[in-house]
Every structure is written in C-alpha cells, then in structure tokens.
Amino acid sequence: MLDPTKPLRLWQRSGEPADGECAPRWMTPRNPRRETRGPELVRISRLLGVEPLPWQRDLFDVAYEIDPQTGGLWYGEIVVLVPRQSGKTTSTLSINTHRASVWPHAQQIVYIAQDGIRTIKKWEEQVLQLQASPFRQLIKPNRIYELEPNRTNGRQHLDFVTGSQWWPDVPSEDAGHGSTNDLGFIDEYWSQVDDRVEKALRPTMITVDDSQLWYLSTVGESKIRSAPLWAKMQAGRNRVESKLESHSLYVEYSAPPDADPMDRLTWWHTMPALGYTQSIRKITDELEQDTSKNHSLFKRSFLNIWPDESTDDWPIPRDAVSACTDPHSTIPEGTSLVWCVDIAPDRSAASIAVAAVRADSIVHLEIVDHGPGTDWVIDGDDRPSSDQLHLHGIKQLTGKWGGRTWFDWQTVGSLAPQFAANGIDAQPLPASEIRVAAPGLYDAILNKQVALLGQSELADALSVAQRRPIGDGWGWARGKSLKEITPLMAVTLAHRALAKDMPDWGYDPLSGIW
Structure with missing residues (x-):
C-alpha cells in the first residue's frame, strides 16, 4: 500500500509569471x-x-x-x-x-x-x-x-x-x-x-x-x-x-466579463490547474480552435465567463453603455436634482437613483444607494454593527440636497404615507411616463446624452434584464429577469422623471421613440 504521508508528486507550477497568482474570484x-x-x-x-x-x-x-x-x-x-x-x-x-x-x-x-x-x-x-x-x-x-x-x-x-x-x-x-x-x-x-x-x-x-x-x-x-x-x-x-x-x-474561479481571453496573465489568474495538469501550449491550441464570436466558447470553458456576459446580448448594447461611462462625472453645486426610489416586488432590495443636467447638457445618472430590504429607504442605515456600506435614505438625501422624489406606485406606493409623514416631496410617476421610460433611456444612451459612472450595480442589472411589451412601448420585465433589477429601474425612472420635472432642459426622450 502507498504511504499516505508522501505525495505522489510535488506540484510546482511551471511557466508561471511572477505576478500570476491564481486565486478564486x-x-x-x-x-x-x-x-x-x-x-x-x-x-x-x-x-x-x-x-x-x-x-x-x-x-x-x-x-x-x-x-x-x-x-x-x-x-x-x-x-x-x-x-x-x-x-x-x-x-x-x-x-x-x-x-x-x-x-x-x-x-x-x-x-x-x-x-x-x-x-x-x-x-x-x-x-x-x-x-x-x-x-x-x-x-x-x-x-x-x-x-x-x-x-x-x-x-x-x-x-x-x-x-x-x-x-x-x-x-x-x-x-x-x-x-x-x-x-x-x-x-x-x-x-x-x-x-x-x-x-x-x-x-x-x-x-x-x-x-x-x-x-x-x-x-x-x-x-x-x-x-x-x-x-x-x-x-x-x-x-x-x-x-x-x-x-x-x-x-x-472566473475572470471578469471584460477580461482579455488572449492575455496569458488572465489565464494564470483564473485557471487553477494551469501549470499543473494543463499547459500553456494546450490552452493556446484551444483558443486558436475557437471560432465562436468573441471567443465565447473559450471564455465559458476556461475562464468561466457566461457567454451572454461576453457578447452584446444586453438589452442596451454594451458598447453604447461603455461609451456613456464617465467615472468622473459630477453634479455641479446648485443643480436641480430628481430622485427616484425603486423597490423589488418581493421586497428583497431597493435602490435610490439621482438624475441631473450638467452644464454641458449631458444627463448625470447615478445609483446613490442600493441595499437589501426596504427598512433603510426612508431613514437610511447607519447601524454600527452593519457589515454593509452606510445607506443614506431618501429623507437624508433630499434634506441635504433638495429635489423632488419620484417612484412607481405599483412597487413603492406602500411607502407613500411615510414619504408624506417625513416631509418628503414624493410623487408617483404616471403610467403613461413609465410606458416610455425604458425606450427613452435606451435612446439617450445610444445618442450619448447621458453620463454613467460605470457602477457595478447597474451593470449587473443590465446583464440580466429582460424586456416586456407595454402597449405600443416596452419596459423592463422584473419577473422574467434572473435577479432583482432595482438599480436599472431606479435609473430608468429617474431619467424619465427629469424630463417631466424639468421640461425646459432641452431634451425629451420621447423624441427618439416615435
């Protein structure tokens, strides 16, 4: 019988660059x-x-x-x-x-x-x-x-x-x-x-x-x-x-969706068997044999990237979203703000988004807060024992920065009495506006008329969001999407509410729909 105290082979990762440590994501x-x-x-x-x-x-x-x-x-x-x-x-x-x-x-x-x-x-x-x-x-x-x-x-x-x-x-x-x-x-x-x-x-x-x-x-x-x-x-x-x-x-063990499949350093960081039971030559052969779009087969098999994360299957083209991404975008002091609160139908999560027009007429869209449950939406969550980031709450945000709050009555209407009791200027967005909100955001992004910060919450929601018809328009399908999409819903409705709350700002999302 083999001696269980002695290894059959002492693994030494061969060919690994000095900074190629492989760790689980x-x-x-x-x-x-x-x-x-x-x-x-x-x-x-x-x-x-x-x-x-x-x-x-x-x-x-x-x-x-x-x-x-x-x-x-x-x-x-x-x-x-x-x-x-x-x-x-x-x-x-x-x-x-x-x-x-x-x-x-x-x-x-x-x-x-x-x-x-x-x-x-x-x-x-x-x-x-x-x-x-x-x-x-x-x-x-x-x-x-x-x-x-x-x-x-x-x-x-x-x-x-x-x-x-x-x-x-x-x-x-x-x-x-x-x-x-x-x-x-x-x-x-x-x-x-x-x-x-x-x-x-x-x-x-x-x-x-x-x-x-x-x-x-x-x-x-x-x-x-x-x-x-x-x-x-x-x-x-x-x-x-x-x-x-x-x-x-x-x-x-996986690589980020935007990882370069051609970069060997990506391989070393992602594939825990590379250099042990897998060789660079064999993995290179696999990459060269992959004729799929964007090397999606190779990404799925060896980088653990979902094919629908590595293609343009987002409901809004990823290239267009990337073109609107500006991590340094800010809202000038004194700018009128529009807030939007959105809550998942199962009450598992909520998001607060803000929209404002910059001096260059570009619309700044931002997820200000996103967290589990709904108990933080009004007053925030600053419990010392909480492991999560501080959640501000709409009362604190509007009290400090001003601005009107909008929401979808179907999912957030239960909080209307609390909005009123806390002196928050909050109004439900009419169904006619909700019907065109998603196409309006889509059109604005394609025309590079918004600035996004590149926040992961919004990207995650876009990666799983599905559409549903609403009359002659369409909207985001909460039930068909694979996870809650409150960040996307909040940004979408905030963008539309801005056009309703500030009709003189010079752009109407409806102009690109009909």
Missing part, C-alpha cells in the same frame, strides 16, 4: 477558529493516485471545517465553479471515497450529472479509478461494480464493506428518493434548467446532521437556460461579499 474564507478534516482528504487523494492541486487543498480545508457544537461538518451546501479540466472529477472521487471509508456509520452517496448517460459514464470512470487503488479492498466481494443493473434492486451501485453505498442517479424530480442520503453530488449543474433535482435531494438529507450537497460546474450557455446555477452564483457572491456566516460554502 469569490470564496468563503477559512475560519481558523474551527478545526478541519481537510488533511484527511489529502491523504485519501494520494491513496487514489492523485496529488491534490493547491486549489483542491484549500477547498478541502474549508469544506471540511468541523462544527464545534456538534462535532459534525459545518457546511451542508457547497457550490464550486471552476473552469473545465481543473480537477472536479478527482475532487468528487476523493470526497466520495473518504465518506464511504472513514465515516463512523454506513453512508448513502448519490451522484448525478447532466443526464442518465453522462451520469453513468462519469461514474464508471471514477469506479475504475477506485478499483485501481488500494481502496479496492473496501469494495464488497462478489458485488464489485456491475455494468448491468443490480439484480437485487434493479439499479447500479457500489457496495462497500463499511456498509456504505454509492449510487448514480438520473436528474429528475425523483432523484435520490427511496432512502436517506448522506452525501449528494450534482455535477455540471449548469445543465439543470430548473431546481427539481435539488428539491428532490434536499428532503432526503434533512435528517442527517452532517449531510452535504455539492454543486460542481462551469458556467452555463446562458443565464436563462441555466437559471438555477445563476441563482446559486448570485447568492454565493452576495454571501461572500457581505461576510455573513452561513452553512453554505461558495467557491468561484
């Missing part, structure tokens, strides 16, 4: 106050014939942190997004083997991939590697992996002498049913068009205190087709940025 940090079983996974991987890559070591250390209260695992949900061929399969095999062999009681493990055929194929690959390792001694005699369904229960699976079982299953609303599961894997989660698999697996694990459900994937073909993955990404990023303690772990 988002990752739940290691909590040093909690012990971890991560080193056990390293030893398991070595016995399987694979030396873990540095990123896998980091993942194992965090994912296997121990809850000091229960002695079980701290994290119950683990979402991991890495580029292709970065070691997802070897990570899965190490985790499955560890669970089946060293846990104090028998484990039920279920593995799911894109579809039934791919699930069996990937499962077979892992089983063959398991059989070629010292762990073959733990596979139950006479019932080693069968290519045909097991006669006992009509399903393929692997039995261990520890009593643990490892099953492949098809992605369906019945996935994992029929037993209590301790460990679940949904591989290539981008292929799931809805959350039926997750809803099927979660109830089977609810009675297991240290159960874990893993989601492993690269990004999908589009945020609409892979809506469940996009939702997981947004939730994971928000948790990491807010630094809120959670039992959900999130890891993402």
Whole structure:
C-alpha cells in the first residue's frame, strides 16, 4: 500500500509569471477558529493516485471545517465553479471515497450529472479509478461494480464493506428518493434548467446532521437556460461579499466579463490547474480552435465567463453603455436634482437613483444607494454593527440636497404615507411616463446624452434584464429577469422623471421613440 504521508508528486507550477497568482474570484474564507478534516482528504487523494492541486487543498480545508457544537461538518451546501479540466472529477472521487471509508456509520452517496448517460459514464470512470487503488479492498466481494443493473434492486451501485453505498442517479424530480442520503453530488449543474433535482435531494438529507450537497460546474450557455446555477452564483457572491456566516460554502474561479481571453496573465489568474495538469501550449491550441464570436466558447470553458456576459446580448448594447461611462462625472453645486426610489416586488432590495443636467447638457445618472430590504429607504442605515456600506435614505438625501422624489406606485406606493409623514416631496410617476421610460433611456444612451459612472450595480442589472411589451412601448420585465433589477429601474425612472420635472432642459426622450 502507498504511504499516505508522501505525495505522489510535488506540484510546482511551471511557466508561471511572477505576478500570476491564481486565486478564486469569490470564496468563503477559512475560519481558523474551527478545526478541519481537510488533511484527511489529502491523504485519501494520494491513496487514489492523485496529488491534490493547491486549489483542491484549500477547498478541502474549508469544506471540511468541523462544527464545534456538534462535532459534525459545518457546511451542508457547497457550490464550486471552476473552469473545465481543473480537477472536479478527482475532487468528487476523493470526497466520495473518504465518506464511504472513514465515516463512523454506513453512508448513502448519490451522484448525478447532466443526464442518465453522462451520469453513468462519469461514474464508471471514477469506479475504475477506485478499483485501481488500494481502496479496492473496501469494495464488497462478489458485488464489485456491475455494468448491468443490480439484480437485487434493479439499479447500479457500489457496495462497500463499511456498509456504505454509492449510487448514480438520473436528474429528475425523483432523484435520490427511496432512502436517506448522506452525501449528494450534482455535477455540471449548469445543465439543470430548473431546481427539481435539488428539491428532490434536499428532503432526503434533512435528517442527517452532517449531510452535504455539492454543486460542481462551469458556467452555463446562458443565464436563462441555466437559471438555477445563476441563482446559486448570485447568492454565493452576495454571501461572500457581505461576510455573513452561513452553512453554505461558495467557491468561484472566473475572470471578469471584460477580461482579455488572449492575455496569458488572465489565464494564470483564473485557471487553477494551469501549470499543473494543463499547459500553456494546450490552452493556446484551444483558443486558436475557437471560432465562436468573441471567443465565447473559450471564455465559458476556461475562464468561466457566461457567454451572454461576453457578447452584446444586453438589452442596451454594451458598447453604447461603455461609451456613456464617465467615472468622473459630477453634479455641479446648485443643480436641480430628481430622485427616484425603486423597490423589488418581493421586497428583497431597493435602490435610490439621482438624475441631473450638467452644464454641458449631458444627463448625470447615478445609483446613490442600493441595499437589501426596504427598512433603510426612508431613514437610511447607519447601524454600527452593519457589515454593509452606510445607506443614506431618501429623507437624508433630499434634506441635504433638495429635489423632488419620484417612484412607481405599483412597487413603492406602500411607502407613500411615510414619504408624506417625513416631509418628503414624493410623487408617483404616471403610467403613461413609465410606458416610455425604458425606450427613452435606451435612446439617450445610444445618442450619448447621458453620463454613467460605470457602477457595478447597474451593470449587473443590465446583464440580466429582460424586456416586456407595454402597449405600443416596452419596459423592463422584473419577473422574467434572473435577479432583482432595482438599480436599472431606479435609473430608468429617474431619467424619465427629469424630463417631466424639468421640461425646459432641452431634451425629451420621447423624441427618439416615435
């Protein structure tokens, strides 16, 4: 048997530039106050014939942190997004083997991939590697992996002498049913068009205190087709940025949407397996063979960039938005201001935008505040314990700078009494104005008549926003968009309200519509 204390290979990243450190773009940090079983996974991987890559070591250390209260695992949900061929399969095999062999009681493990055929194929690959390792001694005699369904229960699976079982299953609303599961894997989660698999697996694990459900994937073909993955990404990023303690772990290796796919430094910063199991020559070949627009296939596979983030599929062309971006734009003192408050229909977030006309007749549009919930919209949020940036609130903003506030009655009307009670000059924007607000902003951006600051909140909203018809016009579709778009709604309505509140400023967005 191999000595688990000695690595099979000491990884030394070859060809890496001095400033090419590869780090996750988002990752739940290691909590040093909690012990971890991560080193056990390293030893398991070595016995399987694979030396873990540095990123896998980091993942194992965090994912296997121990809850000091229960002695079980701290994290119950683990979402991991890495580029292709970065070691997802070897990570899965190490985790499955560890669970089946060293846990104090028998484990039920279920593995799911894109579809039934791919699930069996990937499962077979892992089983063959398991059989070629010292762990073959733990596979139950006479019932080693069968290519045909097991006669006992009509399903393929692997039995261990520890009593643990490892099953492949098809992605369906019945996935994992029929037993209590301790460990679940949904591989290539981008292929799931809805959350039926997750809803099927979660109830089977609810009675297991240290159960874990893993989601492993690269990004999908589009945020609409892979809506469940996009939702997981947004939730994971928000948790990491807010630094809120959670039992959900999130890891993402990706490049920014505007990263240059031709720049090798981008590769080194994004691809955790480059220089270890991947070579510059092979990655260069992949790039040269990609004939897709803007190298979207290469970006998706190796930089983890969504194709609809790397093209002009925004509802307002990205090039036009970039042309209007002026990070140094300011509002001259004494300029009349128009404010807009917008709230997501589910009350999950709110935004406050301001619009004003600069001396050069360009409209300055800015997201002043964007935050979760609605309790801060009137008076702001300056609680010392808050991890978030200070949120001003419309009362403070208008009290200091003046100006009228506008809002959409359908979503913000419930705050009208509070506006009045706090002396805020606030009016609902008529439906006739809302109907043309989005086309008006679209036209103004195409004609370079606005100045945007390049704020990420607005870019994120534009990247997922969808349209809906409104009579002869159109507007932003809140329900069809993949996340709340309050920053975009606030800016759109503020721009339109400016034309209504200041009819003499010399530009009417309606002029470009009809």
